[in-house]
Amino acid sequence: MxxxxxxxxxxxxxxxxNHAAVGPWPKRTAAAVRKFAEENVLLGARDYPDWMKVEQRLRERLARLLNAPSTDDIALVKNTSEALSFVAFGLDWKSGDQVVISDEEFPSNRVVWEALKPQGVEVIQVSLKGPDPEGALLAACGPRTRLLSVSSVQFATGTRLDIERLGQGCKQRGVLFCIDAIQHIGALPFDVQASHCDFAMADGHKWMCSAEGLGVFYCRAELRQQLKLHEYGWHMLEHSGDYARRQWQPAASARRFECGSPNTLGAMALDASLSLLEEVxxxxxxxxxxxxxxxxxxxxxxxxxxxxxxxxxxxxxxxxxxxxxxxxxxxxxxxxxxxxxxxxxxxxxxxxxxxxxxxxxxxxxxxxxxxxxxxxx
CATH class of the missing domain: 3.90.1150.10 (Aspartate Aminotransferase, domain 1)
Known part of the structure; x- marks a missing residue:
């Protein structure tokens, strides 16, 4: 190494x-951004198709990093908070539904659920201080619990939860499982299939050592169409390149969550950074x-x-x-x-x-x- x-x-x-805040870039990431900037200066968007090949390669790297079944399960998002919002405001809530979280969450994984209060959704906060935090979280999942959302690694103390146990417990109880993995992905192995999670998200600027402004959102295939969309545009369409087409529908893949023009600059950076993580x-x-x-x-x-x-x-x-x-x-x-x-x-x-x-x-x-x-x- x-x-x-x-x-x-x-x-x-x-x-x-300070990687739990913002990580430094590797040299190769800076070189990729410089090269991209020079191309824009000299050639404009002449090689746009090549940029899209890098973006597709990035999706493939992210799918491998998360052990997602397919690149169709991967959406490129602005940040973790955006992905959490896609889940929170995409599900069809009923008054009296409950969301269980821990009492140590970063605001992103608390505020987004508390914002559902006008819809009658109750947020249950569970202490992680006891000898069995996973048991406490699962015990709080009652008949009205719709979703458990936790950070797999807590931002302030670094406490790592047994997400495989939590995922199995949620599956047995019929509770959706959402993981804020921003303090996990890039630092430790992470597996969406082994954890039985329905949703997972993370930014690229911490342990993945890339730029702010581009992150990953994993959504289990069976749940994609259950999340109501609130953002629409040309890029999230099934036939996104057919601009004359009058009939449209959202993409069947997780691209349905990407409403407009992609962050090509961020993609160049994150692709380069992940190439290093893959090599190591x-x-x-x-x-x-x-x-x-x-x-x-x-x-x-x-x-x-x-x-x-x-x-x-x-x-x-x-x-x-x-x-x-x-x-x-x-x-x-x-x-x-x-x-x-x-x-x-x-x-x-x-x-x-x-x-x-x-x-x-x-x-x-x-x-x-x-x-x-x-x-x-």
Whole structure:
């Protein structure tokens, strides 16, 4: 894997531990965007058919990354929130229906369900603090529960849920299962079929190391036509290239969720970034991410006054590790870290570190030394 470290060229004095927010681009992604920009300057859209080939290749990469049965199950969307909105405002709700979520969700996976209140939909928030969070989530799914929507990895603490167990439980109960996978896809292996999920979504700008503005929406084939559409345009039509055609219907594939002109610039970037993840392999990437998180865990736990807020249980680990320093406000600790070129963010109960597979040992060791100095003052 060391041959891929050269793909990331952050400044020598930078310690980047912020992939749970926005990840740096690999060199190949920057090169793809530069090439695309130069083509636009010199040739305009002369080679538009070639751009569409890249977009199709991107769909194929995303289908493999999610282990989707077909590229027809993949929609290219602006972001995770848009995909969640397609589900929330696409289903035919009845007054009294319930949605179950956790009490640790990022606003995107809470607000969108709370926005259904005028339709009589009730949102049930379940604590993940107990010894069996999956059991608690499934226990909250009663006869009126229509859908369970959770982040497979919680943004503030990094808690990873057993999505296969949740998916199986939802299937047994006749409950739809939606996964906000933005803190999962690109960091750890993810499988829509093994998890029995009906919907999954993620942005490309975090662990997939691409640009903001383009993400993925997986919708199980049997459910595509059950989601009422609220956006219409030329691109989402079954015969999208036949502009003279008067009779129309939405595309049978997940392209039905893509109403207008595609984000070709974003597609060039995300296709390049995913080519790197494919070359390394998600199994190897996942192992490298967890290895670095454990390294940080062990180093931080050895520093007096440091408290870890992320679970150290193997099945709960993700690419996120959150900690605090006794007697010091998170904002103060964060300012000290950033002034020492440790890029991270205050989240939840403390400071969130999120290394990726390529994060060098130097970055981790230097960061731990900086935290030690901060804790001593």
């Amino acid at each position: 060391s041959t891929f470290h050269d793909e990331f060229a952050q400044s020598a004095d930078l310690r980047y531990l 392999g998600m199994q190897q990437i996942g192992e490298a991410v967890i290895e670095r998180v454990i390294w940080l865990e062990q180093g931080l736990s050895a520093i007096k006054g440091v408290r870890l807020h992320s679970s150290r249980a193997a099945q709960r680990r993700s690419g996120i590790l959150t900690f605090s320093i006794e007697g010091q406000a998170a904002a103060h600790v964060w300012e000290q870290l950033m002034s020492n070129q440790v890029v991270c963010l205050p989240r939840g109960p403390g400071i969130r570190f999120s290394p990726h597979f390529y994060t060098q040992s130097r970055v981790i060791e230097e960061t731990l030394a900086i935290v030690q100095r901060i804790a001593m003052h």
